[in-house]
Amino acid sequence: MYLKSLKFVDSIINAVSVLFAWAASIAIILATLLICLDVSLRNLFSFPINGVSEIVGFGIVSVVFLQIGITIRRNRLIAAEIFSNIFQKISPNFSHLLNILFFSAALLVFYFISIYFWNDFYKSYVGGEFTGAIGAFQIPTWPFKLVNSIATIVIIFEIIRIVIIHINCIFQNGIGDKKDVILQLGLLLAVISISLFLLEAPLSRPALGFIAFGGMLLLVLIGMPIGIALMFSSFAGIWLIINKFPVAFKSLGMSSATAIQSFEFGVVPLFVLMGLLLERGDVGKDAFALAVRALRWLKGGLGIATVFANAIFASITGSSLASASVFSRIAVPPMVYHGFKNRFAVGVVAGSSVLGMLIPPSILLIIYGILAEVSIGKLFIAGILPGILLSCIFGLMIFCAVKFFPNTVLEKVNPSLEIPEVEEKQNGFLQILPILFLIFLVMGGIYAGFFSPTEAGAVGAFGALLTAILRKKINFQTFKEVVFETGFITSGILFLIIASSLYTRMLALSGIPMHLTSFLQEMDLNLITFLILHILIIILLGMVLDSVSALLILLPIALPYTIAMGVDQIWFGIITVIAIELGLLTPPFGLSVFVVKASLPKDLKVSLGDIFTGSAPFVVAMLFVIAILICFPWITTILI
Structure with a gap:
């Protein structure tokens, strides 16, 4: 009964992720048609469509977050897999534990992003926020921000699903041999020791920045999805450098909401x-x-x-x-x-x-x-x-x-x-x-x-x-495949750019x-x-x-x-x-x-x-x- 309930919940999450991915892909097609129409009307009749840049700018953020859920489910996040493949061969349990830590970090990051997005949506809705110019055109921003907020909830469920899968794999494999136990305990001790050192050691801003940079490279090399490694290390780096959680939280949220919010x-x-x-x-x-x-x-x-x-x-x-x-x-x-x-x-x-x-x-x-x-x-x-x-x-x-x-x-x-x-x-x-x-x-x-x-x-x-x-x-089937693949590639690249924006901010503060x-x-x-x-x-x-x-x-x-x-x-x-x-x-x-x-x-x-x-x-x-x-x-x- 318990397994059936889990499978039912998983099927619902999968259906929602696929639906959101299709919504993102269709949005790309609609943006293509809208921009082409705007270009034609502007160049042929000097009659541009108002608000195209604003719609595309706000919409591109929604496209990325709508697509991330299915990208996580289908293991399409960009990652360097050389060492992770080696770990999988040496000790499957160690590899699963690494993935649990990776996606736990991702869960933390997207939890904070979701809080920021919901607060941003609420302020936008209550305050009647709009983009455009009074007397020319006005486009309310809250629908875009609502989509972003809902999308992050689906992303969180997809991440929890991945964590549960890896935990289940460890239980199925058993405790493993002596080598497995040593590797797993060593990893946990290393994480705890590094965390305590960073919290207690009196380090300068540049030193903390270099540690965050080195930590990010290490996480990338051992197989953490690159966008998540950039975001997590940069978020932690800003928190340690400024020593104020609200600054790190706001930096994470602003980068997620505004880094790619542009027509370009x-x-x-x-x-x-x-x-x-x-x-x-x-x-x-x-x-x-x-x-x-x-x-x-x-x-x-x-x-x-x-x-x-x-x-x-x-x-x-x-x-x-x-x-x-x-x-x-x-x-x-x-x-x-x-x-x-x-x-x-x-x-x-x-x-x-x-x-x-x-x-x-x-x-x-x-x-x-x-x-x-x-x-x-x-x-x-x-x-x-x-x-x-x-x-x-x-x-x-x-x-x-x-x-x-x-x-x-x-x-x-x-x-x-x-x-x-x-x-x-x-x-x-x-x-x-x-x-x-x-x-x-x-x-x-x-x-x-x-x-x-x-x-x-x-x-x-x-x-x-x-x-x-x-x-x-x-044909129509090929076209659907192309549009869906466009969504995968787009979300992968633009999510990296969002993460890079936070990374750049961390470097500047350091x-x-x-x-x-x-x-x-x-x-x-x-x-x-x-x-x-x-x-x-x-x-x-x-x-x-x-x-x-x-x-x-x-x-x-x-x-x-x-x-x-x-x-x-x-x-x-x-x-x-x-x-x-x-x-x-x-x-x-x-x-x-x-x-x-x-x-x-x-x-x-x-x-x-x-x-x-x-x-x-x-x-x-x-x-x-x-x-x-x-x-x-x-x-x-x-x-x-």
Whole structure:
């Protein structure tokens, strides 16, 4: 009876979480249509719709919190799982205990957020709070805040469910052997000892800040979901630094409620939606076929075609991982069939996939623009020439490898194998023409000032939907999957940005950026030395973290120094993004490498080591491009 009651309650929570996730996904579609309508009326009839920016700004917060519940249930929170997988193998009970502690911390965080949200809703409702301008338009804010409040309650229930599951697993496994008992007791003693030390030790603000920063990194490395680790360590850090709970509570609540409450943050779900629609529309396959037909006359033309098809695909999706997944399936088999070594074929796909985060539109450039408070449109334009340069260097490297060192890349040195037979399409260019027009529309619209990056994302998403429908590449079921996946990705990224906002506030209160800037200036550290140090740290972070998390953790520390040095923030952003992309190819994490491995046909025997080795030349090429951009910074700024 007890188990049946639990299952019944769980089914209700699941149904509500799914319902909220669909509400969030539908809200993204409605925002797309509303923004497109506003852009059309404004540019064609000089008749804009009042309140679009405000609706999107308040709505994007609700979209994220509506989606978090199902994200937790389906284990889609972004986390570094290397060490957690090791713990699971060594001692399952220890792994379960870690997760109990992780989600207990999450429960505490969301409990405080829910209190703040309910108080905020009550004040908004009673006080008749609205956004807009008297005499023009007025939109009440309490409906948005009510949605946020209800969503946090569902999130709390989902977290409690996870904690109960892990507690139940420990009881089912039993107390375990001596090793299990020692590990579990050691973990509990460590948590208690650290807590007592932090409460009693007379430490300075910077010292507490560094402890909070180090604690956050440790929590991330041992498997705590990154957004929760950022929030919990930052909340605890502010509490310890200021020694006043109300300040920490208000900081947590304000970051959750207002960090992404802006029209500009709508750019994330809209470009994600655009990329997913085109990915499902076989754009990568068509781009690859076109590139092969155009470059088959070159030595190594199939490999070079993979690079440039990746560049075209990247300019549409803005995702390195999407590129890695798609081209693992469509490019590696023909490359292997026509004589390329397995290691080289997978290396080309993994290496060229990084173009997705440099060639606009890029999610990383969007996040950098938000954090650095620089124009996302200018960042997009600045990424064009470096993206083309990187593509050309990749292509030249493949050409030289096939021409001068054929034994290293080909199974059989046979010229006929270097000119592949591909499926001929008389209308190959016509197949890709709508996609090229969409790229021109989005980037040209931003460059010409017809619309902002967020509006460009909406226009691009709507255009991508029309393109997929006209090409008969999408049906209603596929569309539903795309919209739901958009919600998952959006909530994951924007929740990290919310957590990063609190983390930045903690760093500012600790004085770490100011002390670090003063320290580096006293060392008389020149810009080149700082950049080398910055790039090395980014690569190290990229070895164990995903790109977005590495960017969010490091930028709040690095930006104050670059601003004090008078560094061009657009140029610095392009270099930072390329350096972060190196992490996608470096062990042990190397996310692109893992995606390639998971996406390869099952009959193709390739190890992770083969992919890391095959992509190593591309890492060297990326370092070379970074050096070029440092020596010739005008390459990034000449088009702006």
